Amino acid sequence: MTEQFTGQLTGRLTGWKHVIWDLDGTLLDTYPATDGALAAALSGLGREVSPDTVRRLTRITLDHAVRTLAAQSGLSEAEIYFSYEQHYAVLGLNHSPAMPGALEAMKAVRTRGGLNLLATHRDRGGAMWRLKAACLDAEIDDLLCVSDGYPRKPHPALFLALLERHNLNPAEVLAVGDRNLDIVAAHSAGCRAALLLTPGVTLDTEADWVLERLGELSL
Structure with a gap:
């Protein structure tokens, strides 16, 4: 780009x-921790998403990324956020x-x-x-x-x-x-x-x- x-x-x-x-x-x-946690969250919920897609969405806002991915995947925003927070609790400690x-x-x-x-x-x-x-x-x-x-x-x-x-x-x-x-x-x-x-x-x-x-x- x-x-x-x-x-x-x-x-x-x-x-x-x-x-x-x-x-x-x-x-x-x-961003590396945010992107990694969000990608891992989707993967854990059975929805794979490319790193480029995650990166593009989170650079707007995390809320926008979750909202967009929820609409695309058929998952609820709540379950994506819950899974994201679990992964970020680990990644965020070491990658900020x-x-x-x-x-x-x-x-x-x-x-x-x-x-x-x-x-x-x-x-x-x-x-x-x-x-x-x-x-x-x-x-x-x-x-x-x-x-x-x-x-x-x-x-x-x-x-x-x-x-x-x-x-x-x-x-x-x-x-x-x-x-x-x-x-x-x-x-x-x-x-x-x-x-x-x-x-x-x-x-x-x-x-x-x-x-x-x-x-x-x-x-």
Whole structure:
């Protein structure tokens, strides 16, 4: 596949100080565990699915992947989720490393006097143990999750709440995520947004900046 983008800036995006990070697929490389657990779940339920199919669907959202695969397989979403959680409980413990350059990028934010904030669909407990396992927890200044009572992205509520909690000017905040829903949520909150590329995934995005790697934020 080839990546397709619209509206992104070329060169270095300047003027930002703080970062609102996404977690899965951005700070942490959780996709291998997610893909593996979902494929294993379908296989265990008697439905084989190709790795490419799983990869394409989960890059939109896990909910979308389960919903689509349930419709295609004749299985219920509930039984797929149940089987998925069983497999992920094993794979997720060992296959959620920090993305290359994540720690350096977060330290660079601190060096410029900024905050590292996190807006994630994960529950708080799940987000924290993954951050600790990846040795990133010490760099996080604050996080909000959907389990705190906020709607899921692309709704901007997580972003707006973080901006209000820390009295931040949205013009000084850069949001970094790997899916277009991160970009939409950030823009709705008045922040600029950078999209981290996922290899092999085609996206049309209105991101202000496209990152091939997180290390670009350290420059």
